[in-house]
Amino acid sequence: MSSSPPASRLELHAITKRYPGCLANDAIDLSIAPGEIHALLGENGAGKSTLMKIIYGVTQPDSGRIVWQGQAVQIKDPAQARDLGIGMVFQHFSLFETLSVAENIALALGTAAGTPRQLEPRIREVSARYGMQVDPQRLVHSLSIGERQRVEIIRCLMQDIRLLILDEPTSVLTPQEVDELFVTLKHLASEGCSILFISHKLGEVRALCDTATVLRGGRVSGQCIPNQCSDLQLARLMVGDAEGLEASYPKVQGGLTRLRVDDLSWNNSDPFGSSLSNLRLEVRSGEIVGIAGVAGNGQDALLALLSGEERLAYGERERITIDGGPVANLHPDARRRLGMAFVPAERLGHGAVPDMSLSDNALLASFHLGLIDYGLIRRKKVLKLANEIIRRFGVKTPDAQTPARSLSGGNLQKFILGREVMQEPKLLIAAHPTWGVDVGAAATIHRAMIALRDAGGAILVISEDLDELFQISDRIGALCSGQLSPLKATADTTVAEVGRWMAGQFDNPQAAA
Template sequence: MSSPSAAAASADATDVVVRLRGIGKTFPGVVANHDIDIDVARGTVHAIVGENGAGKSTLMKILYGVQKPDSGTIEIDGRQVSLSSPSDAIAAGVGMVFQHFMLADNFTVLENVVLGAEKLHGIGDGAREEIRRISATYGLDIDPDALVEDLGVGARQRIEILKVLYRGARIIILDEPTAVLVPQEVEELFDNLRELKSEGLAVIFISHKLDEVLSVADTVTVVRRGTTIDTVAAQSVTSRQLAELMVGSELPSPTTETSTVTDVPVLQVRDLTLPAAVGGRPLLSDIDLTIHRGEILGIAGVEGNGQAELVEAVMGMRPGATGSVELSGQDLAGLSTRRRREAGIGYIPEDRHRHGLLLDAPLWENRVLGHQTREPNVRGPFVSRGGARADTERIVRDYDVRTPGIDVLARALSGGNQQKLIIGREMSGDPSLLIASHPTRGVDVGAQAAIWDHIKNARREGLAVLLVSADLDELIGLSDTIQVILRGRLVGTFDPASVTPQQLGSAMTGAADDDPGASPA
């Protein structure tokens, strides 16, 4: 494998559109980037991979003008630039598509695209024609007059790409762009990226899914502990070799191997229905499911089809739901979320920042969060600071949460370490049921392997798990049974031992209602 400097030396200087040299960035107590060198060539997809906390996000924020480097230089199209804001980056031809879409659902495509860029082509026919031109040129297939709320996740991803192209981007940064896409949508996105590079654009692709990286990238740079480790041609390495470069170990597998399912029901949901707030199609319709001790039930679905509402209804976070929810024979009707937790539910939320952590609180206070009525966090009616701190130290050790100490603020941890802290906290309550929503979203292969191991170990000890994930390989590998949710209904039950990601993707989009791999829900 070639070193970054060797790769840079061999590149034709006229083809390099982004040259980073000696980039360094330090935050209080943390060296985020140190002496990073990367060359990105015109007409290529250049992937950047690394563990959570390796420095990828900081590096991309520097290139997009969100943060200023402490040292090093940035060259774009052979000219050294100073980027003090995203506006500077956009003016230099750099656009960024973030993992979480920034679209207004009640606006049309045109209104979303021109927002903040009205001076370019106006807000009427001129803008509409430019959107159609860009869409046709790059194969994006976007109707400028479509309402965003009527579009699927793949189309929304293409709108975000269209937004940066509309602003003149020649260098496009994509942050975890496939996190919420089904396999068919991933292939469509990759076709779009190939079209972009064929037109001479450069794409910087950030992902933890190494097989996807190798299928679409021309070049891969590995970042570890804030510095560049290697830059390699994608066709010259395997995903396992990349994983070893990233974390020093082989690519993990979610496979659960032997079955541990018993005949003892833990969660029983019957006729669960959740009406929409303002009329229209119910958010959930007649949901029936059972999870037994030692069983992982996976829920597959395109985002927005009711999986989040299902989780929130079981957790007691959605008023207005009808039907029954029982936990180990106990009717949970009328119980608050806190009472349901106390009854034996552990909860890994979909959005760890909004619902899982107090980002500006230290780790030991986050240990108490959601468990403030239970030992070791309380002594009598009072919070036990000593008990919470001691148990946080245990979680840090047992779950390999990499932190300088338990008084560090939660926002200072990488995404993977934040997630391991949450999982350690939720497992510590000795739950009978774990609801895990996207437990490894946005975490690196090392943290992913650790999270899978914790879930599999708990399953062997009798834990029942409701697993919601957009990672179909994860669902197939971990689950004992998979059910697909579409427009608020469970529409099919699949055997993970025989189903393929493509079959699940078809069921998730309603394209294969009579798929032979599924049984009726």
């Protein structure tokens, strides 16, 4: 007499994990069936990452049970997870850029799977079967971000995967690549593979996922069928207070030109970086200009040149001007004194020093606001500023003396953006301002930028999130291979058109700038 297969692929029973001063997972129950696409939702710090690390064997729970295909298991490390049939594609890819696709996959599978050359036919077969075409001989640095993600997924699928965990898989993809990824995931699910999908993009969750489990404060706050809920209902499950989550901001026309970039070209010495070619751009007072683009298309170079981390020669100083004054040869502190503020793409290490307190991190970018007197730090004023940032932007932290590294990504991002906005800058340049943050933190950040705009500030936002750019931008364009598309009023373009610009499909660059 044969036994029937288990109804669930994975079951978690009362999974609990504590860290000093933090209960990351509090008696969490979760069940995923074969062929199910299951969303895991929650605000930053809700416990999603810890739970994924437990399933994948990176972290061990303090208590609770894991049941895999009807059998209780203890997953001691990622190698055991992969042996069971659990694969994970992390938000930050783990590929060697100087190696080929086949070489990267061979490293993951081990010598028993064969040499890179022996693996090439299998890679082509798997990629063709799931509609993820990729050449196994291509070097990773020559691939687009979407193609790199395909390599990560193919690497999992070549290990007889039964559960695929995807952490924010669409955050760096064009709309067309998102559509292609969803076709692949639905194909996988139709063959019985279970998928655990982590995302802050609620519209995508509703379009793709069969069921959803929502975490809040380390506990399960609800479960639902996403396509039977609105984005607002899902957001309420995640953050409770839904104020501002469905805000629709009026589009405006800017005034006087604050930032002008005039025929800017720059040769990137990084062999894996993108150079810039003849960029022209204006950002005016009282407007937000959004620049879309898949990572690696010149955004880092443009940000470095605008912030002053990379500088042009004195003879080219007028390639970048602020209020008509040439700044392309000036250091970052000189540009800040002219009224520029800057939110970098990397929070820890670039936007904030990890081991320094929030108070000291507030000082680093605000030193010119009377916080230093004859070479002496005015500690009370610095602490007052840090506490005001924490209060105004709802930063969840014990106090201003807390090290930056101890904050969740969303809370640190709120602090960094708050630090810049509190300077009341004439010009704010923000890179990926809500990348990887929950809907509540994103709403706080958007409201702050709109308030700065309405007070006359000029804002340039560089982001890979088209939904965000269409929500807050007054004009929009896209970078591809170091070239800038036309800039159009957001109301006069579409997501599909900007998606084409992100893929380089535009004529007469910057004709509408």
